[in-house]
Amino acid sequence: MTTLVQTSGLERSYGAGESLVRAVDGIDLAVGEGEFVSVMGPSGCGKSTLLYLLAGLLPPSRGQITLGGQRVERLSRSAWARLRRRRIGFVFQSYNLVDNLTVLENLQLPGMLGGRSGRAARRRALTLLDELGVADKARATPGVLSGGQRQRVAVARALMNEPELLLADEPTGNLDSAATTEVLGLLRQSHRDGQAIVLVTHDPRVATAAQRLVTMRDGQVVDETMLTAGTGQKLHLSDVVDNS
Numbered sequence: 001m002t003t004l005v006q007t008s009g010l011e012r013s014y015g016a017g018e019s020l021v022r023a024v025d026g027i028d029l030a031v032g033e034g035e036f037v038s039v040m041g042p043s044g045c046g047k048s049t050l051l052y053l054l055a056g057l058l059p060p061s062r063g064q065i066t067l068g069g070q071r072v073e074r075l076s077r078s079a080w081a082r083l084r085r086r087r088i089g090f091v092f093q094s095y096n097l098v099d100n101l102t103v104l105e106n107l108q109l110p111g112m113l114g115g116r117s118g119r120a121a122r123r124r125a126l127t128l129l130d131e132l133g134v135a136d137k138a139r140a141t142p143g144v145l146s147g148g149q150r151q152r153v154a155v156a157r158a159l160m161n162e163p164e165l166l167l168a169d170e171p172t173g174n175l176d177s178a179a180t181t182e183v184l185g186l187l188r189q190s191h192r193d194g195q196a197i198v199l200v201t202h203d204p205r206v207a208t209a210a211q212r213l214v215t216m217r218d219g220q221v222v223d224e225t226m227l228t229a230g231t232g233q234k235l236h237l238s239d240v241v242d243n244s
C-alpha cells in the first residue's frame with residue numbers, strides 16, 4: 001500500500017512551565033492511500049490534537065508530517081488552507097455548517113473555493129447530497145435538519161473536492177444509534193470507493209468499521225490492531241476499553 005500521510009516524532013504541547021501539557025508526544029503513524037484507520041483512547045489522550053495536526057489546523061511543536069510525499073509541517077497558514085481545500089476533508093463532531101446558508105450553499109462554497117465554477121460546484125453538491133440521501137434538504141438551512149442529516153451534509157461537504165484524506169473527529173458523538181448507523185454507512189461506502197479515512201471515536205462499534213485500530217494513551221500510540229474490515233472480528237473490545 002502506498003503511504004498517503006506519515007508522521008514522524010510528531011509532538012504538540014499546550015501551555016508552558018508547570019502547566020505544560022504534552023497532548024501529542026512523539027507519534028509515528030503512517031496511513032496508506034485508501035486505508036481506513038480509527039483512533040481510540042481515553043478522554044484527553046490527544047486524539048483530536050493528532051487529527052488537527054494532520055489537517056494543518058494546528059502547527060506541531062516538533063516532528064514531521066508528510067502528505068503524498070510532500071513535507072507539510074512547516075507550511076504557512078495560507079499554504080495549508082490551499083492544501084486542505086484540495087486534499088483534505090474534515091468532519092467535526094458539531095457539524096460546523098454555516099447556519100445562514102442553505103445546505104446546497106454549504107457545499108457549493110467550498111467547491112468553488114476548491115476551483116470549481118459555481119455551476120460545476122452546484123452539480124457536484126447535488127450529486128453528493130443525492131448519494132448521501134439528503135437531496136431533498138438542499139434548499140433547507142441546517143437549523144431545520146436532524147443531527148444525523150446535518151452530519152450527512154457535513155460528510156458531503158468534506159467530500160466536495162474529492163480529498164485524498166478524510167479526517168473525522170467524533171463524527172457520531174452527538175448522534176443517536178440510528179443516525180450513527182447511517183453516518184457509519186456513509187463512511188464505509190466512501191472507504192469502499194477508495195477514500196482514505198482517519199476517524200477519532202469513543203464508540204467501539206464505530207471504531208471497528210475501520211481496517212486498523214490505533215489506540216492512544218497520554219499522547220502516544222500504545223497499540224495498533226489490524227481489523228477484519230468492518231466486522232471487528234479480530235478486535236477484543238476489552239483491550240480498548242474507553243475510560244472516558
Ligand SMILES: Nc1ncnc2c1ncn2[C@@H]1O[C@H](COP(=O)(O)OP(=O)(O)OP(=O)(O)O)[C@@H](O)[C@H]1O
Binds near residue numbers: 014021022046050244
Ligand atoms: N487549546 C488547548 N489549550 C490547552 N490544553 C489543551 C488545548 N487543547 C487540548 N488541550 C489538552 O491537551 C490534551 C489532549 O486533548 P485532546 O482534545 O487532543 O484529547 P482527546 O483525546 O481528543 O480528548 P476527548 O476524547 O475528550 O475529545 C488534554 O489534556 C487537553 O486538556
